Amino acid sequence: MKKALSLLTVSAMAVSMLAGCGSSNTAATTAAATEAAKTETAAPAAAATEAATAAAEAGSADLADKKVGVCIYQFSDNFMTLFRTELQSYLESLGFKPENISIVDGANDQATQTNQIQNFITSGVDVLIINPVNSSSAATITDMVTAANIPLVYINREPDEQEEKRWADENMNVTYVGCDARQSGTMQGEIVADLENKGDINGDGKVSYIMIEGDPENVDAQYRTEFSVKALKDKGIEVEELDDQVGNWDQAQAQSLVANSLAQHGKDIEVVFCNNDAMALGALQAIEAAGETVGTDVYLLGVDALQEACENVKSGKQTGTVFNDHISQSHSAADAAVKYLKGESNDHYIGCDYVKVTTANVDDILASLG
Numbered sequence: 043m044k045k046a047l048s049l050l051t052v053s054a055m056a057v058s059m060l061a062g063c064g065s066s067n068t069a070a071t072t073a074a075a076t077e078a079a080k081t082e083t084a085a086p087a088a089a090a091t092e093a094a095t096a097a098a099e100a101g102s103a104d105l106a107d108k109k110v111g112v113c114i115y116q117f118s119d120n121f122m123t124l125f126r127t128e129l130q131s132y133l134e135s136l137g138f139k140p141e142n143i144s145i146v147d148g149a150n151d152q153a154t155q156t157n158q159i160q161n162f163i164t165s166g167v168d169v170l171i172i173n174p175v176n177s178s179s180a181a182t183i184t185d186m187v188t189a190a191n192i193p194l195v196y197i198n199r200e201p202d203e204q205e206e207k208r209w210a211d212e213n214m215n216v217t218y219v220g221c222d223a224r225q226s227g228t229m230q231g232e233i234v235a236d237l238e239n240k241g242d243i244n245g246d247g248k249v250s251y252i253m254i255e256g257d258p259e260n261v262d263a264q265y266r267t268e269f270s271v272k273a274l275k276d277k278g279i280e281v282e283e284l285d286d287q288v289g290n291w292d293q294a295q296a297q298s299l300v301a302n303s304l305a306q307h308g309k310d311i312e313v314v315f316c317n318n319d320a321m322a323l324g325a326l327q328a329i330e331a332a333g334e335t336v337g338t339d340v341y342l343l344g345v346d347a348l349q350e351a352c353e354n355v356k357s358g359k360q361t362g363t364v365f366n367d368h369i370s371q372s373h374s375a376a377d378a379a380v381k382y383l384k385g386e387s388n389d390h391y392i393g394c395d396y397v398k399v400t401t402a403n404v405d406d407i408l409a410s411l412g
């Protein structure tokens with residue numbers, strides 16, 4: 043099990059990323075960062091005892107016989123693999139027995155996942171953690187699960203506002219744990235805007251970019267697409283979209299899309315925005331195959347802070363990424379599940395901050411990824 047990114051690192055990074063942060067809770071973030079900065083020296087000890095305290099608070103003995111069902115939209119997704127691996131080991135550290143933790147692969151098919159949820163309900167799990175295949179199926183899923191009196195923690199794919207409002211209005215034991223994807227998009231744009239040439243490699247007064255989107259049904263893809271470009275415009279930078287393609291979070295699809303785009307637009311492309319790092323890794327393959335160099339001919343941005351992408355940021359093969367904190371999100375999801383099991387309630391939205399990753403802090407991020 044990994045420790046959550048140390049407060050020390052986060053506070054330093056949070057302070058450095060505050061200017062222009064697109065998150066709606068900027069004031070709260072500022073206050074939190076200031077508070078964290080004040081307590082920097084106490085942070086390592088706090089991080090070290092975090093797991094032990096969480097386990098003690100959870101009352102390990104009570105959890106040994108509790109069954110938890112976890113539905114993941116697709117096992118082959120790189121980021122969700124990190125997430126579920128961390129979730130499994132953190133649940134075990136809290137006192138759940140490995141044989142009582144069941145994690146299933148929805149294979150990117152909502153019908154398959156709906157069956158899995160039904161099977162979990164029939165088998166009598168005590169709590170469910172669900173990463174929906176389609177967020178638009180959330181209302182149906184919520185109805186199935188709450189009708190069986192099972193508490194529910196959604197992760198990673200946020201249901202819409204109307205659905206979340208219903209949980210509060212009807213006092214349901216349902217919550218969502220995740221980050222606000224607008225913040226990650228904004229950070230991608232800011233990384234470009236902070237470059238000396240502000241992304242305008244050819245000096246023609248505008249930033250010409252291509253966008254490689256994740257699954258378009260997913261709010262993370264929609265917001266990252268919109269807010270990365272918005273961050274540039276908000277800083278008065280002129281932009282030109284040369285291409286916008288759907289790569290479904292997938293490395294191989296992104297590689298072929300970027301190869302096509304490079305064949306069509308060549309060096310006119312100054313920035314390749316990818317909604318995640320898996321696709322940025324594919325984009326890099328295409329960029330290198332076209333004989334271009336990141337940092338000189340083109341800038342490349344991703345999200346997630348996958349280990350390989352961070353290594354690329356370190357060596358200059360990727361301009362930047364944004365840490366999608368799977369450690370904090372998986373721990374928060376498990377903690378919320380435990381609170382429900384103890385008869386306590388949770389807020390209906392449990393958030394988490396993204397962190398900008400550039401050469402300036404990539405070593406800290408790599409260290410925290412272990």
Ligand code: GAL
Pocket residue numbers: 119120121122198199256260262291317318319320345346366
């Ligand atoms: C995003 C993540 C992507 C992909 C997606 C799945 O938050 O950045 O890499 O895992 O979730 O819903």
